[in-house]
Amino acid sequence: MTLFWKKGYHATSLKDLEAALNMKPGSIYAAFSSKEGLFLEALARYYETSRGAFAAEMAKAGSPLEGVAQHLRSYADIPTDHPRAQACMLLKTLVDTRATEPAIAEKSREYLSGMRDAMTEVFERAIAAGELPEDTDPQRLARRLQACIMALRFELHQGTGEADLSALAEDMAQEFERLRKVST
Amino acid sequence: MTLFWKKGYHATSLKDLEAALNMKPGSIYAAFSSKEGLFLEALARYYETSRGAFAAEMAKAGSPLEGVAQHLRSYADIPTDHPRAQACMLLKTLVDTRATEPAIAEKSREYLSGMRDAMTEVFERAIAAGELPEDTDPQRLARRLQACIMALRFELHQGTGEADLSALAEDMAQEFERLRKVST
DNA sequence: TCGCGCATTGAGCAATCACTCAAAGACACC
């Protein structure tokens, strides 16, 4: 997964995979049936761990909106040489495969939508808890949050310095905090 | 340029390029010396026309901040089947080549920084015109604007429907309009 | 110890990759 994430589907060769998995081609094909099959399993693993980690982070937070703001700010703390300091694998994959590998691209879209669902739930909880007004559209906010996360991760990918990155994360976090209903 | 933009550096083969340019391999190498050379020229063209178009759009707008908001909203009007209805070529390139083609990745970063400079100028004009407070940081706003544009274009890439897209663009546009200094 | 079922091996497949170069063609000037 790490290798595919770093190099992308097209730029990763079977030679690379043999070395990374310490398996010979025959074994790889016995287990995954094709490069595409192996990639799809790596992508599924990425999706599941990402979604799980997001849910866990939200559960730990003091409130839904606090969790969102905290999550956005957390991207500023990732060191530039960390393996997570690059674009979201779902974004990379969709960009890499949309024109050439429709099956993989479709899965990416599906997973992106799944992540958005997890975000929608957070905003629904915020509404239920009275943190956001009743007439808030949670799906719309989820898309906005996802847009922020994609952009932040792409900044990581670019290698943007910590100061600029935390300024951007701060702006985004405040954008969501400003939505908080003034307690009545 | 269109072909490279659509398929990316790795997924575009010389065969594809021969067909698109209607040139035989020999002529291509006489003119561009390598696939990388040809790609870099395509990327330079993308950068120059993008930057030019952005500057022209800003010049036409009633005020700097109006221009920014209008530009963001304009992404919602791009039809899904349009060639521009995909991620920014600079983003795609950086994502595609960071791990494998350092020279190309570096050029992408340079161009992204150049685009950000153009955006910084717009916010500087907004400050000079009294549209934004004197203590505003134009570079910080530029990075925020670029983040929004990257995210919007990636939504286009995903194939997000017009309704969701214009809702997102609207949220982003208002975010910048809200910065406007209340006239004193 | 033997035989059986299953996983692993890695040389090698056809296809494709980016790229080269000797030969033919195109064009301007006299």
Next chain:
DNA sequence: GGTGTCTTTGAGTGATTGCTCAATGCGCGA
């Protein structure tokens, strides 16, 4: 028409691609 210069041509280069399969190794019950 002839000559010199520059461009275009496309078959062919070796390397690499994703992938196959007969041969071998291994673990386990009898």
